[in-house]
Amino acid sequence: METIFRKTEGLTDALFHYCPGCTHGIIHRIVAETLEELDVLGKAIGVAPVGCGVLAYEYFNCDMYQAAHGRAPAVATGIKRVHPDNIVFTYQGDGDLASIGTAEIVHAAHRGEKITTIFVNNTIYGMTGGQMAPTTLIGQKATTAPYGREVAHAGYPLRIAEMLATIQGAAFVERVAVNTPANIRKAKNAIRKAFETQIKGEGFSIVEVLSTCSTNWGLTPIEALKWLEENMIPYYPLGNFRTPGR
Amino acid sequence: MAKILMKGNEAIAAAAIKGGCRYFFGYPITPQNEIPEYMARELQKVGGCFVQAESELAAINMVYGAAGSGARVMTSSSSPGIALKQEGISYIAGAELPCVIVNISRGGPGLGGIQPSQGDYFQNTRGGGHGDYRTLVYAPATLQESVDLVMEAFEVADYYRNPVIISGDGMIGQMMEPVEFKEIPKRELPPKDWATDGTKGKRKPNIINSLYLDPEQLEKHNWRLKEKYDRMVQNEVRYEMYNLEQAEIVIVAYGTTSRVVKNVISILSKEGIRVGLLRPITLWPYPEKAFDEIPETIKALLSVEMSTGQMIDDIKIAANGRWPVYFYGRSGGMVPTPDAIIEKVKEILRGQR
Amino acid sequence: MIERIVCAGFGGQGVMSMGQLLTYAGMIEGKHVTWLPSYGPEMRGGTANCHVILSEEPVASPIIHEATCVVAMNLPSLVKFENMLQKDGLLLINSSLVNQKPSREDVKAYYIPANEIAKELGNEKAANMIILGAFIELTKIVAFDSILSALRKVFGPTKEHLIPLNQEALEKGAAVVREQ
Structure with a gap:
């Protein structure tokens, strides 16, 4: 029988623990497919965060680490310095990267660490049950912002891609979303370019992926995709912020 | 080999390199700065790598990454900096990775002072990190003993797959004494087949992890660690x-x-x-x-x-x-x-x- | 035999290197030696000092509580350290910068105008070597040759031309105390 589709070699057979409608699964798949397509799966080493992505080490079919909360870029630095020819990536959420791990991500970028970061931004703490994140939108409700995020109290949502794009060592910075098939294709393309940046040794690369959390947003998966489109993209514009040589 | 007059911190760094250390991640703090400075100067000459981390937190997590990659790796700091490393030390112990951590301690609590102190006894022997774990702690009294123990610490760390702490203080770090780099007893070490260097498509993924969501599994893991610590109690005591x-x-x-x-x-x-x-x-x-x-x-x-x-x-x-x-x-x-x-x-x- | 020497002065007067050279020379002669510096902010501008112990026996503590010799390169050092000296201990005073007598009368004080002699030699930085020469002359703790070997190790081959100056400084210092 002719095979017309098969699951990527980049993922194990373990079942995802993610909630129905969560877009982590899509992001895992496009990262894994990219590693396979670039033929670097055998030399890939990934670092899982603390957060919903904590079990990513069970899903990616390559050498993996589980790192302390926010420290994945530091762990990846240690790995990459020992194995400069391997492909090292971190997979982090917005609590992990944009809150507790801001120092680590900024300085990995600042050193031009030749690693790739997949930054999943869904504006909320998923695993711990819907607390406010630095990326939570103004007025958005969270269990620790029960009346909606107020600027006077909690400040403005943090735009990570724009911030990192100011750093010389961040060679590739792009923000994408996974709310439509077209955007997913663009997201995969950006992830590919990010890994190529690492393969060519051009510096630090990061793709910020706007993602949904229907469970903690209190929406159906379809409503969540629409909410992302209508609320997140206007505040977190999609696009490329840095590309090597540009 | 002839004796060399060395400053404690430099002797410790030199001994680490002789003990096979090729990676060092650290952050400046008095009175241990000569260790990172020596490593920044010397590691690249032996094909190794020094990175000045943005914090002690980052440094210990870089150690986690490098140790999981199979390298001999060290970090050093002084009391408040070691406090910051405790999170990483707990993860390293939990994931059973070998590394050497040097504490050239100073007075506390808080920012304290910079003169020699032994106020980190609890921190070193009980650990400020969370969970059921232990670290082996050497407390050298002379620079010769420092050199011998640092070199051996890498063997011991690899042998048990556990962090080893060198507990010095500002006096040990700053003073000079003649030292001799002698061959240290080598242990029979199993290959690091658990280390991450890419599967090359030829083996199952290696996973460096300390997460066990199933309490039964975590308990089993912790009792296995305890057995290892009991072996240290049995075999590694020195006085x-x-x-x-x-x-x-x-x-x-x-x-x-x-x-x-x-x-x-x-x-x-x-x-x-x-x-x-x-x-x-x-x-x-x-x-x-x-x-x-x-x-x-x-x-x-x-x-x-x-x-x-x-x-x-x-x-x-x-x-x-x-x-x-x-x-x-x-x-x-x-x-x-x-x-x-x-x-x-x-x-x-x-x-x- | 055990000598416990405290060398003290301003940062930049070479008190640390004077102590190190003595320590090195002691090691070359097979003695047990330790060198312990003061460290921290007091190094910047204030008094710097080091404790040097040379002994035939292994050195227990490198910290000196009772010195056999105190070298005071400036006035604050004299004030701070003369009380550490044991009875009949050696007190070497850089009289170029110290215009005050010690308060102790139960010690052997020597006055060496180290900066002036060094200036005559053409390099004021050699003041520490003049004091070191005086100390060795009085104690015979190590040979001048050992200090020169230590210097060669510290300076390396590129600074070989500085050896004659340092040798002269050692000898001048020795001559000064021989006459006192």
């Missing part, structure tokens, strides 16, 4: 006994204070007062059984520390009520003077006679 014959009092002291105590012993022996020294070289595992070698006839034990009394707890456990345990300590970066210790010894003897 020095000095001048114990006919001693009236045995002083227990380690590192810097043990050197001052040796002066005390020689001064008192001229006055006809015999004092012995039990010097723990491993602070964990603690040389509990060494106390059984102390003559039952001594009148008391005296703990001399550069703290307000931290090791004294371990001494009381080990003494198990056999002798009264006294304490003399200075804190905050002050070093006990021989005169003050002598006075304390005499005071104890006056009370005991």
Whole structure:
């Protein structure tokens, strides 16, 4: 029988623990497919965060680490310095990267660490049950912002891609979303370019992926995709912020 | 090999490289800065790599990454910096990775001061990190011993797949003494087939992890770690006994204070007062059984520390009520003077006679 | 035999290197030696000092509580350290910068105008070597040759041309105390 589709070699057979409608699964798949397509799966080493992505080490079919909360870029630095020819990536959420791990991500970028970061931004703490994140939108409700995020109290949502794009060592910075098939294709393309940046040794690369959390947003998966489109993209514009040589 | 006059911090760094260390991640803090400076200068000459991290937190997590990659790796810091590393040390112990951590300690709490202190005894032996774990702790008293123990620490760390802490202080770090780099006993080490270097499509993924969501599995893991720690207790205890014959009092002291105590012993022996020294070289595992070698006839034990009394707890456990345990300590970066210790010894003897 | 020397002065007067050279020379002669510096902010501008112990026996504590010799390169050092000296201990005073007598009368004080002699030699930085020369002359603790070997190790081959100056400084220092 002719095979017309098969699951990527980049993922194990373990079942995802993610909630129905969560877009982590899509992001895992496009990262894994990219590693396979670039033929670097055998030399890939990934670092899982603390957060919903904590079990990513069970899903990616390559050498993996589980790192302390926010420290994945530091762990990846240690790995990459020992194995400069391997492909090292971190997979982090917005609590992990944009809150507790801001120092680590900024300085990995600042050193031009030749690693790739997949930054999943869904504006909320998923695993711990819907607390406010630095990326939570103004007025958005969270269990620790029960009346909606107020600027006077909690400040403005943090735009990570724009911030990192100011750093010389961040060679590739792009923000994408996974709310439509077209955007997913663009997201995969950006992830590919990010890994190529690492393969060519051009510096630090990061793709910020706007993602949904229907469970903690209190929406159906379809409503969540629409909410992302209508609320997140206007505040977190999609696009490329840095590309090597540009 | 001829003796070389070296500063403690540099001798420790040089010994690490001789012990196979090729990666170092650190952050500046007094009084240990000569270690990262030496590593920045020398590691690249031997094909290794030094990275100045953005914080101690980042540094210890870089150690986690490099250790999981199969390398011999070290970090160093001083008291407040070691406090920041505790999170990573717990993860490293949980994931069973080998590494060496040097603490050239200073006075605390808080920012404290920068002069030598032993106020990190609890931090080093109990750990500030969370969970059921232990780290092996060496407390050298001379630079020669520092060099020997640092070189060996890498073997021991690899042997047990566990972090090893070198507990020095500002005096050990800053002083100069002749050292000789001798061959250290090599252990039979299994290959690091658990390390991450890419599957190359030829094996199952290696996973460096300390997460066990199933409590039954975590308990099993923790008891397995405990068995490993028990093996360390069985096999890795080190101590020095000095001048114990006919001693009236045995002083227990380690590192810097043990050197001052040796002066005390020689001064008192001229006055006809015999004092012995039990010097723990491993602070964990603690040389509990060494106390059984102390003559039952001594009148008391005296703990001399550069703290307000931290090791004294371990001494009381080990003494198990056999002798009264006294304490003399200075804190905050002050070093006990021989005169003050002598006075304390005499005071104890006056009370005991 | 045991010598416990405290060398003290301003940062930049070479008190640390004077102590190190003595330590190195002691090691070359097979003695047990330790060198312990003061460290931290007091190094910047204030007094710097080091404790040097040379002994036939292994050195227990490198910290000096009672010195056999104090080198005071400036006035604050004299004030701070003269009380550490044992009875009949050696007190070497850089009289170029110290215009005050010690308060101790139970010690052997020597006055060496180290900066002036060094200036005559053409390099004021050699003041520490003049004091070191005086100390060695008085104690015979190590040979001048050992200091020169230590210097060669510290300087390396590129600074070989500085050896004659340092040798002269050692000898001048020795001559000064021989006459006192």
